[in-house]
Amino acid sequence: MEPSHTYGGWLDRVDPRVRLLAALAFSILLAMETRWAVLGGAAAVACAIAVTASMPTGAFLKRLIPVNIFVLGLFVFVPWSTEGTPLWRAGGFAYTAEGLELAATVGLRANAIVMTAGALLGALDPLTLSSAMRRLGAPPKLCLLFVLSTRYIGLFRQEYLRLFRAARVRCFEPGANWRTLQTQGHLVGALLLRSMDRADRVLAAMRCRGFHGELPAPPGRPWSIHDAAFAAGATIVFAGVLWTP
Amino acid sequence: MHIAEGVLPPEALGAGVLAAAAGVAIGLRRLDEDEAVRAGVLSAAFFTASFIHIPIGPASVHLVLTGLMGLLLGWAAFPAVLVALTLQAILFGMGGLTVLGVNTVIMAAPAVACYHAFRRDLAQRRGPGLAVRGFLAGALTVALSVALLAGFLLTAGREFAGLAQALAAAYIPVIIIEGGVTAAAAGFLVRVRPQLFAPREEISGHAPPG
Structure with a gap:
């Protein structure tokens, strides 16, 4: 973001x-x-x-x-x-x-x-909004999802564009055909795998900093x-x- | 795949909020702390997928991937969809606050249905059996969402029947595209990392660190 x-x-x-x-x-x-x-x-x-x-x-x-x-x-x-x-x-x-x-x-x-x-x-900005929701009583776990999504959308978009460029360099030409659907499916699969591996690393890093399933409530x-x-x-x-x- | 603000009667909006709240509550309760982080990161990945456009002639459609979301997240698709829709409403003015409940139900309920219908033995499948299941998971989930969208639109009155039919017809290519992309993506994930689709109790021993 x-x-x-x-x-x-x-x-x-x-x-x-x-x-x-x-x-x-x-x-x-x-x-x-x-x-x-x-x-x-x-x-x-x-x-x-x-x-x-x-x-x-x-x-x-x-x-x-x-x-x-x-x-x-x-x-x-x-x-x-x-x-x-x-x-x-x-x-x-x-x-x-x-x-x-x-x-x-x-x-x-x-x-x-x-x-x-x-x-x-x-x-x-979404982070301000998320802390407002949290302070109005939204479930902490939902706000955690919100904050993480906000953080990673921009990053994954870059990552997808990188994968897409790599495919284009290898002569991938998107069009209305099965080949396109299959290639995009594989790109999505690769993106999801990378995002899940990243999630594991993020969780490990958050644990090192005292995370126990909930982020502390932001100061109002x-x-x-x-x-x-x-x-x-x-x-x-x-x-x-x-x-x- | 949104119903816009201002169309639906208060009863339909209220029913959507109640159903979505129930789904989100179940989804959140089933997420432990590991899975919550993973679901948050995955929901960002699925949001990214909605920027992917597939060209059809001069136009193009963007991916929804709620079928794949259901396969990977199960009931957690409800909070993930709610988060994505909230972000879309705030950042881009798509959908809106009063229709958040209805739109969450339209997209997440079929994802959960897809999870129950296709997840169980997916990891054991290979070849055509896997491809067909992946296609059906993607296509039927979106088809069900279109049916829900049309159904909600009809609660606004008979006057919206024509619009509901036109929307349903416009989504036919999306249904096929979703089937194809989901088949390829699910096939890829099942081959590369089958433990993602293992029964719930085995998930915690998951993937090696990347």
């Missing part, structure tokens, strides 16, 4: 635990929301937080690509399966206004949730005025959305 970096916005002053809880609460709230005004408002607020306080605009927009590929699928397929007023007809099927509205609602909701989570959590940071202000603001907005008819 990349080393931890911050963008220096005001959100960095808020404890990751508070940000994680807020992201979770608002994601759940928005997942049950159908009002366009609320969904649109949430998206706008999330964008504002992201660009002013948490991450570069380009990085934020890039995070929205996966969800919007799915949303595109919604607009292509959902209106054909929805009953209602037809806008177009083709081969006995109708593209309906009701379906279009449903796709728009779901698409707006999906974007609002991803934007909210991205704005609050997107700039956190003290509760600050920024945390209190952010938590209070988030709670007021949350309650407002919940109780507005």
Whole structure:
């Protein structure tokens, strides 16, 4: 993984635990929301937080690509399966206004949730997030898996690319054929073997440093005025959305 | 192999969280301290596999390898998948927090089924018997995941039937590719280090240090 970096916005002053809880609460709230005004408002607020306080605009927009590929699928397929007023007809099927509205609602909701989570959590590096999860009561063994995965993903990617280059040098030309599947399978096998051997060495090294199945809990940071202000603001907005008819 | 945020009704999301929590709890309980480190490192390796693209014509699909994951990790596939999905959600905005439970079930439950169906006598097999089992382990695991994905999508309403069918059709090449890659990878691992697929109680005397 990349080393931890911050963008220096005001959100960095808020404890990751508070940000994680807020992201979770608002994601759940928005997942049950159908009002366009609320969904649109949430998206706008999330964008504002992201660009002013948490991450570069380009990085934020890039995070929205996966969800919007799915949303595109919604607009292509959902209106054909929805009953209602037809806008177009083709081969006995109708593209309906009701379906279009449903796709728009779901698409707006999906974007609002991803934007909210991205704005609050997107700039956190995985290790900070893992220690926040740990301090909020996530199982230590799960956090151990999380930390180890985070550590080794980048390394294994390099290792795989090295194996892949070695295969390319020996005239491996990937294509849609069994030879490709077999070669990639062998590369994956080699990668897994190396990773398991590495795991044994890592475990031995960790044991030498006093590891007994659990990493010590990371130190937290003290509760600050920024945390209190952010938590209070988030709670007021949350309650407002919940109780507005 | 994700359901996006914002689609499913709260009941389906809640059911996904409960099922995933149960699976993760079982998986974590079965991991002792050696296996926890190994599972963490392996889940990084499987995450890496999702960067591997196989070209089909002008497009390409990336590997999932949940079948192989099931064969090697068993119930620990649940926590490993949860970790990978959490990282994808945080780093890339794929999937998301409210669908973590559902997506974990979609990918990990078939992996555990694969473990129970194919792991037992894999280490004794060679030749075509091994290749066929490897292919089925990879292909059926992804096929089952696609079925679960389509099923969860239908809980959102009849309106999503067309999308579910289109997704299922789009995954047919992925199912075949997963079968082929898993057959090759599992065959390789069984030949090179059969003790990886030994019954659980024999695992602890494992591999020589690398």
